[in-house]
Amino acid sequence: MITLLMLGDSLVEWGDWQRFLPGVAVVNRGLAGEMTGELAARLHDEMAACPDPDAVLVQSGTNNLLFGDLYFPYIFETMLPRLRHSYPHQPILVCSLTPMPIVPAADLAQVNQGLARATAAVANGHFLDLVGPFTERCLPITLPGFLDDQVHLSSRGYQVWADEISRALARLFPDRTAG
Template sequence: MLTLLMLGDSLVEWGDWSRHLPEVAVINRGIAGEMTEELSVRLMDEIEACPNPDAVLIQSGTNNLLFGYMLFPTMLITMLQRLRLCYPGIPLIVNSLMPMPIVAPQDLEEVNRELARAAAATENCHFLDTVRPFQEHCLPITHPGFLNDQVHLSTRGYQVWAATIKGLLKQLFPDTLPG
């Protein structure tokens, strides 16, 4: 079974990954309320605790963006460099920030552009765009992707996110995941 180390905030922590990605062994290392700089501080401990994942996904910056701290993608670059040194050859995945209704669309676009650039500058690193899938599969009234706080994901939001993750993992590991 494919092992995916997921690093991030409450969106990672509160995911029922065994339900949404049953064919993947997810090591859930999300911490609610965490800012990107806090993830950076604990990164080496996480690497030591999980020495052999097949892939690493980082979803971080939600809380930074909510507090107006737009420079966190720069911090992510150094984190990706450390991950690449410690996990040579395995795919790294930078998850875009979700299209939270509470965030100005232009701020979200700017941050996601920077996250995509950080991923592109790192060998074997992939940017996972979740904005388009949310726009296509989450409808505000009938299939909302977010809870009433407009930040945390609904069951539908987790389903869409998990399907997006699985789609990329199928591309990266075509012989490992079932069709």
């Protein structure tokens, strides 16, 4: 079984990961309402509490973006090397932000490009671009990926995200069951 440390905001915290990622032991360290700077501030404690995961996943910035902060990806440029130092061999997966209906597409593209750059600068960093899968598999009326607040994920949205995580884990750990 793969142990996955998941760091992030309410999207991580509220996920039913046992349901959506069977065969993965998720250490859920999501915190609702959190901004990326707050995650960076608690990073040391999180790494101490989970010293040896097989992989680390970071999903952060939703709240920053909702408050108009397009520069939070720069925090990843300091946060990801800290993760790499503590977890020298584990893959670090960074998730793009999802295409929330209430966020301008240009803003989303800008921050996701910054997240991708920060991820590429770290050894064994893997960027999971969720925009395509959400655009293809979540239709506003028939298969909505978001709840009515247009930010939090529906069961469909979580399934799409979990499928992308599962695919990434299967590539990274081909000899182990990832769900």
